[in-house]
Amino acid sequence: MNARNRSILFWTVLLVVASAIWYVGRPVAAQQAPPDLILLNGRIVTADDARPEAEAIAMRGETIVALGTSAEIRALAGTGTKVVDLEGRLAIPGFIEGHGHFSGLGTSLMNLNLMPSKSWDEILTAVAAAVETAKPGQWIVGRGWHQEKWTSVPNPNVEGFPTHESLSRVSPNNPVVLTHASGHASFVNAKAMELSGITKDTAAPAGGEILKDANGMPTGLLRETAARLVRQGAGEPPMSAEDERARAIRAVELATAEALENGVTSFHDAGTGFETVDVFKQLADEGKLGVRLYVMLRVDNEPLAARIKDYRLIDYGNKRLTVRSIKVSIDGALGPRGAWLLEPYADKPDSTGLNTVSIESARRTAEIAVAHGFQLNIHAIGDRANREVLDIYERAFKTTGKSGRDLRWRIEHAQHIHPDDIPRFGQLGVIAAMQGIHCTSDAPYVPQRLGEERARTGAYVWQSLMKSGALVTNGTDVPVEDIDPIASFYATVTRKTADGTPFYPNQAMTRLEALKSYTINNAIAAFEEDSKGSLAPGKLADIVVLSKDIMTVPDDQIRDATVVYTIVGGKVVYEAKR
Numbered sequence: 001m002n003a004r005n006r007s008i009l010f011w012t013v014l015l016v017v018a019s020a021i022w023y024v025g026r027p028v029a030a031q032q033a034p035p036d037l038i039l040l041n042g043r044i045v046t047a048d049d050a051r052p053e054a055e056a057i058a059m060r061g062e063t064i065v066a067l068g069t070s071a072e073i074r075a076l077a078g079t080g081t082k083v084v085d086l087e088g089r090l091a092i093p094g095f096i097e098g099h100g101h102f103s104g105l106g107t108s109l110m111n112l113n114l115m116p117s118k119s120w121d122e123i124l125t126a127v128a129a130a131v132e133t134a135k136p137g138q139w140i141v142g143r144g145w146h147q148e149k150w151t152s153v154p155n156p157n158v159e160g161f162p163t164h165e166s167l168s169r170v171s172p173n174n175p176v177v178l179t180h181a182s183g184h185a186s187f188v189n190a191k192a193m194e195l196s197g198i199t200k201d202t203a204a205p206a207g208g209e210i211l212k213d214a215n216g217m218p219t220g221l222l223r224e225t226a227a228r229l230v231r232q233g234a235g236e237p238p239m240s241a242e243d244e245r246a247r248a249i250r251a252v253e254l255a256t257a258e259a260l261e262n263g264v265t266s267f268h269d270a271g272t273g274f275e276t277v278d279v280f281k282q283l284a285d286e287g288k289l290g291v292r293l294y295v296m297l298r299v300d301n302e303p304l305a306a307r308i309k310d311y312r313l314i315d316y317g318n319k320r321l322t323v324r325s326i327k328v329s330i331d332g333a334l335g336p337r338g339a340w341l342l343e344p345y346a347d348k349p350d351s352t353g354l355n356t357v358s359i360e361s362a363r364r365t366a367e368i369a370v371a372h373g374f375q376l377n378i379h380a381i382g383d384r385a386n387r388e389v390l391d392i393y394e395r396a397f398k399t400t401g402k403s404g405r406d407l408r409w410r411i412e413h414a415q416h417i418h419p420d421d422i423p424r425f426g427q428l429g430v431i432a433a434m435q436g437i438h439c440t441s442d443a444p445y446v447p448q449r450l451g452e453e454r455a456r457t458g459a460y461v462w463q464s465l466m467k468s469g470a471l472v473t474n475g476t477d478v479p480v481e482d483i484d485p486i487a488s489f490y491a492t493v494t495r496k497t498a499d500g501t502p503f504y505p506n507q508a509m510t511r512l513e514a515l516k517s518y519t520i521n522n523a524i525a526a527f528e529e530d531s532k533g534s535l536a537p538g539k540l541a542d543i544v545v546l547s548k549d550i551m552t553v554p555d556d557q558i559r560d561a562t563v564v565y566t567i568v569g570g571k572v573v574y575e576a577k578r
Helices: 003-024 069-073 103-108 120-133 165-171 188-197 225-229 241-261 274-285 301-310 359-372 383-400 421-430 434-443 446-450 452-458 460-468 485-494 512-518 520-524
Strands: 036-042 044-046 056-060 065-067 080-083 088-092 095-100 140-145 176-180 185-190 208-212 216-222 264-272 292-297 313-315 322-331 377-380 410-413 431-434 543-546 563-568 573-575
Touching: 003 264, 044 359, 056 069, 065 069, 095 103, 095 520, 103 264, 120 140, 120 165, 120 176, 165 188, 176 188, 185 188, 188 216, 208 225, 216 225, 241 264, 241 274, 241 563, 264 274, 264 322, 264 520, 264 563, 274 292, 274 322, 301 359, 322 359, 359 377, 359 383, 359 543, 377 383, 377 520, 383 410, 383 421, 421 460, 434 485, 446 452, 485 512, 512 520
Parallel strands: 036 080, 044 088, 095 264, 140 176, 264 292, 292 322, 322 377, 377 410, 410 431
Antiparallel strands: 036 056, 056 065, 088 543, 176 185, 185 216, 208 216, 313 322, 543 563, 563 573
16 A cells, blocks of 8 residues: 555544544434424325425424334334324325415404305395394494305396395494405495495595496495495494404404414415504514414505515514515406406406506505515406516516516416416516415306406416416415315315316316425415425424325315314414314
């Protein structure tokens, strides 16, 4: 052996010995502390391409420490480790609600729930019952009605919507405001119009419409921004600041319980004001924010520019609260014919919908977002709205020299897109933040609104968007729809309506694509893929266990699956009653 080789051998041996001494001298107890919780004997689908499946998983503190076979993970257990036998059940990453309204969910649970109503008469009955227990002059508030889901058309009606007289008869002295399921229209009675100063001479605001009958009288239906004319609470004693905060906290508590029961561990809150963020922050400080929130500020440009820097939060309160995005709505919804279209509605040829925020205002919001390092998420449902937003984004990307994939700007809903604009999502790196359940919920009336050609080529085109290179996410837009990821998952993989009719099924996702759209894709859309969205060592231990394997059961059994356990940060925070 020559001198050079002897030298190499010497240094190699020395390095091995030094490494051994370093390893032996490590704090073994700290490195090998037993997990706090392990799940065994399950089918764990991770949404992580590096390791798609496992039998068992171990958690210590807030994070995942290991995945493997049941034998491997059981061997890690210590005397204080909680062991849960999954008995073959499916465990997946905690669902991430990709677009919903968190406080709106809680508030909806405190008001009349009109979502199950099958007719206008059912709604009148519900309001009449509320009047019986209401105080004199108290506002009666409800949400969830949708005229396209009623079994009959009200008589009389204007454009399929009832007129206020029947509502005013059952509640002559209590003002009533009933919000459309979409949140993009409201229906009020005569007393509410009186207190709000709405008459036949009232001018509709920009981006809104006061629907009138043949005599020019308001019917009670207020589209889009016209709903802001309602002075809810007028005539009632003003609520104290303490009572308002208590109500806001109660809304969060109710929303949290509903989310956890449905396996939702993180929630993208699509449009919240500064005051509500203050409530979220207080609860995070107190360790009472049970769901991880990713908040989009919805504030007018002037106050937004003045205060935005004070509200930027990343992983605040033990990774429970992040505020780093802005929400704007540029049009309305298809149901009330408020979505902004390139061509007129097939069933209302005199209308192309409503532009609810001016292009100039949206461009200014984009400037604020860039200046402060915030993500911009614009609501766009109609094909005209989507095109205008893509134009705004493209201009901003060129002006700033920043990539769309770096900024991760989103179009919320992206429901109806002109075929020419579909490739632009992938080319620009714009995220399509969509909701699977909207597709099958809206499908019965989409061809009526758009005509068959526009519906076929541009409605809820998930596969076309993914093939363009765009990231597509999932959610429910709760309280527009129920906060039920399993129902939205089913809609995403089958595109079947309530009666089993498929709606352009060539655009359906595979089950793995659908799972990722509800987990890792939503994490990416919030810059959080390093900490959540898939199950891997080092990531947050946010997990949901289901009663049925939605990845393998026949289509018609998917909706039967229920949440057995919801785990947030390595702790079981919801367990189904047995």
